[in-house]
Amino acid sequence: MNQKALKTLEYHKIIGTLTEYATSDAGKELCKRLVPSTDYQEIVQSQTETTDAVTRVRQKGGISFNGVKDIRPSLKRLDVGSSLGILEILAISSLLTISARAKAYGRHEDSELSEDSLEEFFRVLEPLTPVNTEIKRCIISEEEISDDASPGLRQVRRLMRSINDKVHTQLNSILNSNRSYLQDAVITMRDGRYCLPVKSEHKSQVSGMVHDQSSTGSTLFIEPMAIVKLNNELRTLEIQEQKEIEMILADLSNQLMPYLEELETNYVTLANLDFIFAKAVLSKHYKGSEPAFNTKGIVHIKDGRHPLLDPEKVVPISVHLGRDFDLLIVTGPNTGGKTVSIKTVGLFTLMGQSGLHIPAFDGSELTVFDEVFADIGDEQSIEQSLSTFSAHMTNIVNILSQADSRSLCLFDELGAGTDPTEGAALAISILSFLHNMKCRTMATTHYSELKVFALTTPGVENACCEFNVETLRPTYRLLIGVPGKSNAFAISKKLGLPDYIIEDAKTHLEDKDETFEDLLTHLEENRTTIEKERVQIESYKREVEQLKNRITQKEERLDERRDKMIQDAKEEAQRILRDAKDTADQTIRQINKLSSDSGIGKELEAERSRLRGKLQDVDASLSLKKEKTRSSKEIDPKKLKLGDGVKVLSMNLNGTVNSLPNAKGDLYVQMGILRSLVNLSDLELLQEDSVSVSNAGGSSKKVGSGSGISTTRMSKSLSISPEVNLIGMTTDEAIPQLDKYLDDAYLAHLPQVRVVHGRGTGALKNAVHKHLKRLKYVKEFRLGAFGEGDSGVTIVSFK
Numbered sequence: 001m002n003q004k005a006l007k008t009l010e011y012h013k014i015i016g017t018l019t020e021y022a023t024s025d026a027g028k029e030l031c032k033r034l035v036p037s038t039d040y041q042e043i044v045q046s047q048t049e050t051t052d053a054v055t056r057v058r059q060k061g062g063i064s065f066n067g068v069k070d071i072r073p074s075l076k077r078l079d080v081g082s083s084l085g086i087l088e089i090l091a092i093s094s095l096l097t098i099s100a101r102a103k104a105y106g107r108h109e110d111s112e113l114s115e116d117s118l119e120e121f122f123r124v125l126e127p128l129t130p131v132n133t134e135i136k137r138c139i140i141s142e143e144e145i146s147d148d149a150s151p152g153l154r155q156v157r158r159l160m161r162s163i164n165d166k167v168h169t170q171l172n173s174i175l176n177s178n179r180s181y182l183q184d185a186v187i188t189m190r191d192g193r194y195c196l197p198v199k200s201e202h203k204s205q206v207s208g209m210v211h212d213q214s215s216t217g218s219t220l221f222i223e224p225m226a227i228v229k230l231n232n233e234l235r236t237l238e239i240q241e242q243k244e245i246e247m248i249l250a251d252l253s254n255q256l257m258p259y260l261e262e263l264e265t266n267y268v269t270l271a272n273l274d275f276i277f278a279k280a281v282l283s284k285h286y287k288g289s290e291p292a293f294n295t296k297g298i299v300h301i302k303d304g305r306h307p308l309l310d311p312e313k314v315v316p317i318s319v320h321l322g323r324d325f326d327l328l329i330v331t332g333p334n335t336g337g338k339t340v341s342i343k344t345v346g347l348f349t350l351m352g353q354s355g356l357h358i359p360a361f362d363g364s365e366l367t368v369f370d371e372v373f374a375d376i377g378d379e380q381s382i383e384q385s386l387s388t389f390s391a392h393m394t395n396i397v398n399i400l401s402q403a404d405s406r407s408l409c410l411f412d413e414l415g416a417g418t419d420p421t422e423g424a425a426l427a428i429s430i431l432s433f434l435h436n437m438k439c440r441t442m443a444t445t446h447y448s449e450l451k452v453f454a455l456t457t458p459g460v461e462n463a464c465c466e467f468n469v470e471t472l473r474p475t476y477r478l479l480i481g482v483p484g485k486s487n488a489f490a491i492s493k494k495l496g497l498p499d500y501i502i503e504d505a506k507t508h509l510e511d512k513d514e515t516f517e518d519l520l521t522h523l524e525e526n527r528t529t530i531e532k533e534r535v536q537i538e539s540y541k542r543e544v545e546q547l548k549n550r551i552t553q554k555e556e557r558l559d560e561r562r563d564k565m566i567q568d569a570k571e572e573a574q575r576i577l578r579d580a581k582d583t584a585d586q587t588i589r590q591i592n593k594l595s596s597d598s599g600i601g602k603e604l605e606a607e608r609s610r611l612r613g614k615l616q617d618v619d620a621s622l623s624l625k626k627e628k629t630r631s632s633k634e635i636d637p638k639k640l641k642l643g644d645g646v647k648v649l650s651m652n653l654n655g656t657v658n659s660l661p662n663a664k665g666d667l668y669v670q671m672g673i674l675r676s677l678v679n680l681s682d683l684e685l686l687q688e689d690s691v692s693v694s695n696a697g698g699s700s701k702k703v704g705s706g707s708g709i710s711t712t713r714m715s716k717s718l719s720i721s722p723e724v725n726l727i728g729m730t731t732d733e734a735i736p737q738l739d740k741y742l743d744d745a746y747l748a749h750l751p752q753v754r755v756v757h758g759r760g761t762g763a764l765k766n767a768v769h770k771h772l773k774r775l776k777y778v779k780e781f782r783l784g785a786f787g788e789g790d791s792g793v794t795i796v797s798f799k
Contacts, residue, residue: 001036001350001372004395008374009346011036013308014282014356021281024068026267027274034275036353038370043293045117046355051290052116053280054357056105062281063105065274067094071267075260083250086142092256092263093135099266100127102273121273126262131255138248145245153244160237167194167230174206174224181206188221192238193231195221279356287311288357291348291366297405297440298322299345302361306344307351316360317341317478321442322367325461327435328480329454330444332465338444339376341465341478342410345442346374349408369408369440373399376412389417396430405438414443414450424449435460635685637661642740643747645686648678654686720744723754723793731767738768742796746777752797754784759792768794 006012019031037043057063074088084092106122138149147154171187171194179185184197190211197219198206208224223231256263282288286307300323303316319341321328330338348358352366375395396411403409414430415423424447431453434441443450454462466477635646637660644657648669655671665680724741726734738755745753757764772781777799784793 001038001353005346005372005374006035006350008376009343009350009372010308011347011350014347014351017285018278018282018356021278021285022065022274023278024065024271024274026068026070026271027065027278030271030275031278034354036350036372037355038353038368040293040295040368043353043355043368047290047293047352047357048117049276050279050283050355050357052118053276054283055116056118057277057280057284060105063102063273063277065098065102065270065277067098068267068270068274069094071095071263075264078253078257079260083246083253084256086139086145086249089135089249089252089256090139090142093132093139095263095266095270096128096132096135098270099125100129100132102270103127118273118276121269121276124269125266126259128259128262131259134255135252138252145248149248150244150251153241153248156237156241156244160234160241163230163234163237167227167234170227170230171196171224174226178206190221190223192235193223194227195223198222283357286357286359288359289362289364291352291358291360291364293352294365294367296322297326297367297438298365299349299367299440300365301345301348301358302364304344304348304358304360304364306340306347307359308347309340311359315477317344318480319345319463319478320480321345322440325459326438327431327441327454327457327460328443328463329431329450329460330442330463330465330478331446331451332444337465337478339412341463342374342412342442342444343376346372346408346410367440368406370404370406371402372408372410373403374410375399375414376410392417400430400433403434403437403439407439409434409439409441411441411443414445415447416445420447423447428453431460432457635680635683637665637680640667640680640685641743643744647684647686648676648682649684650678650682651676720748720750722750723756725756726764726768727756727758729764731764734764735767735771738771742775742778746798750798752795754789755794755796756789756792757794759790765791765794772796 015031015034018034019028022028022031037046069091071088071092074084074092077084077088103122103125106118106125138146140146145153147157168187175182175185175187175196178196181198182196186197188195188197193211195211196206197214198221200213200218200220203210203220203222206222206224208222208226209228210220210222212221213219286305298321300320302318304319305311305314305316315337317337317340319328330341332338348360348364349366349369349372351358353368358364358366375392396414399409411430415425415427417423418426427443427445427447427450431441431443431450435457445451451462454460461481463478463480466479640657640661642657642660645654646657646669647654648671651671653671655669658668658670658675661667661680666677667680668675669678669683724738726738729737734757742753755768757768759765769781772778772794779797779799781794781796783791784795788795
């Protein structure tokens with residue numbers, strides 16, 4: 001990718017921001033070296049890595065790689081057998097610590113989560129925990145080695161402390177007995193030896209070796225003869241201490257030597273992860289999304305926001321190029337956003353091909369370009385004595401010599417800086433050449449000739465940056481398919497230029513120019529009108545949808561009220577008939593009693609039977625209608641499960657589903673001891689708390705705490721075992737069996753059950769526990785206690 005385009009499109013500013021988000025020197029260096037790629041597979045892989053890093057940051061938070069230092073020079077020293085210093089070993093220890101932290105960050109808490117593109121980076125990290133632990137045990141800081149690093153070092157330092165104590169005891173004794181000879185009552189160090197500050201006039205009073213004197217000569221620093229021997233021993237022990245430290249560092253270096261390859265892999269991997277996660281943080285900063293890439297030359301940016309503009313003020317633009325047209329000519333007034341539009345397309349292309357997310361709406365699409373050329377801004381060069389036009393033309397000549405069908409060309413004010421007529425003609429010729437070359441091209445212009453060129457040439461499209469003449473402000477919206485008009489006369493009039501000057505200016509326009517401007521004005525008015533009507537239509541559609549929803553809800557409420565009224569009326573009628581029947585029976589029994597001796601008993605009994613039969617027929621008719629009303633909602637055979645409570649309408653009995661329905665809708669229902677084949681149309685699904693147990697006599701009792709049955713709450717529980725045995729099954733066989741059993745046990749309201757899975761390798765136990773974690777109706781589970789089966793069973797409690 002040519003450097004001029006990178007500079008013109010301000011790609012380096014994006015890289016500067018990216019570099020700030022890297023936390024290690026190695027990661028920052030990778031960020032600085034990032035350039036757009038032209039390899040499709042490499043781009044897609046890089047984008048996928050950025051997306052996966054964004055996902056991990058969103059789920060787990062960020063990760064820091066601060067502390068990763070370049071250990072490669074130290075590894076080369078290890079490779080030739082040299083020992084490392086404290087700082088070098090601590091740098092390796094820091095690298096291993098960060099490797100361990102990164103590897104833990106990379107692990108999935110849920111093992112069922114699919115692996116992403118970063119999985120391999122985390123997998124190859126080797127924390128070398130035993131070696132790192134040994135380093136941390138031996139080295140406390142950059143200046144201190146632990147006493148416990150080796151027995152020899154511990155012994156030497158113990159002796160040093162003992163001698164130090166003796167030296168201080170001797171010096172304190174001398175200090176206290178000769179205080180008048182001393183300049184200060186302190187013990188000092190000179191050349192690594194303990195001394196006393198003696199006044200120069202009393203130096204003969206204190207025997208010993210003079211090691212130093214003050215700048216004025218009034219104080220001599222004398223090592224008393226009494227401690228010379230102790231100081232000598234201390235110096236000898238310090239030399240031994242240094243040798244012990246060198247042996248410790250050599251030992252640690254030897255422990256690191258077998259892992260040179262792993263250490264270098266860790267360094268490179270952590271640098272790459274830091275780089276990738278910096279891209280993720282940049283995406284979060286810009287509120288970016290992953291663009292889809294193609295090799296067909298199609299660009300489609302949805303609500304793109306230039307990343308270097310104020311995110312609170314920037315107006316999103318939508319641009320498409322390469323599908324219906326490959327040349328887009330953008331027109332409009334100055335400061336209207338034309339340059340920003342073409343810069344956005346160019347910068348998004350560079351960012352996307354660098355593996356960076358773009359600040360645009362999801363679903364945006366970019367294509368892979370081998371080169372991006374940009375001629376934007378003031379190219380005037382004082383050093384080369386080039387005018388603006390000459391500088392632009394020199395750049396354009398270079399672009400034309402290199403551009404091909406896999407290039408993106410961006411031109412700002414093409415043909416400007418010279419005679420308008422000649423400039424427009426040159427611009428049309430340049431764009432025609434690029435159009436014939438199948439280059440994807442965007443150009444901004446003020447020339448009306450280019451607007452006409454776009455209108456009359458297939459594969460070329462107009463676009464404009466919208467401008468509000470009333471407020472004299474651009475809206476920065478990019479409208480594709482609409483050529484922009486100059487607005488010079490309207491703006492001048494709004495600013496107070498006299499009408500007669502404007503009218504005189506219009507007379508200098510050629511008829512074709514005036515006609516074209518009128519056409520653009522007419523198109524703009526039509527576009528504005530259509531836009532307003534579209535907004536109104538959307539508003540009307542929302543209102544109609546709301547009215548429709550309200551009417552539908554009202555009809556549903558009316559239907560519910562009507563059904564309830566009919567049901568209430570039927571129930572009232574049934575109650576009245578029952579009262580009448582009871583009254584008639586009572587009356588007939590009374591008459592029978594009174595006329596038992598009159599000889600008309602048989603006729604009365606026959607009449608009573610006829611009346612009772614008629615009342616029962618009416619009652620049965622009402623009951624049947626009531627049952628049909630209740631069962632009007634058909635049962636969905638796909639949602640029916642074994643053990644569901646149902647009511648058989650034709651028998652007026654409750655039961656449980658004993659088999660799933662066949663193609664005709666027939667299934668077996670268990671009603672107490674009776675098992676019968678019935679059709680779905682003759683069933684009504686019962687609520688869980690109303691499932692009843694039918695006895696042999698055909699009557700049914702509602703199962704519950706108030707039914708007098710203490711050992712069960714549902715009829716299904718009569719046949720549910722309190723345990724399920726999965727021993728001998730594979731995981732794939734056991735889990736469906738377990739799932740069905742737990743459903744049945746839960747529907748049967750068993751408080752807890754026992755799952756027998758055995759000990760074995762533990763695979764079946766782990767699969768059972770993982771499955772139990774997903775079931776919402778499982779309150780808790782635990783391994784069995786002593787006497788319950790120990791770790792061979794799991795006790796499950798339901799909510």
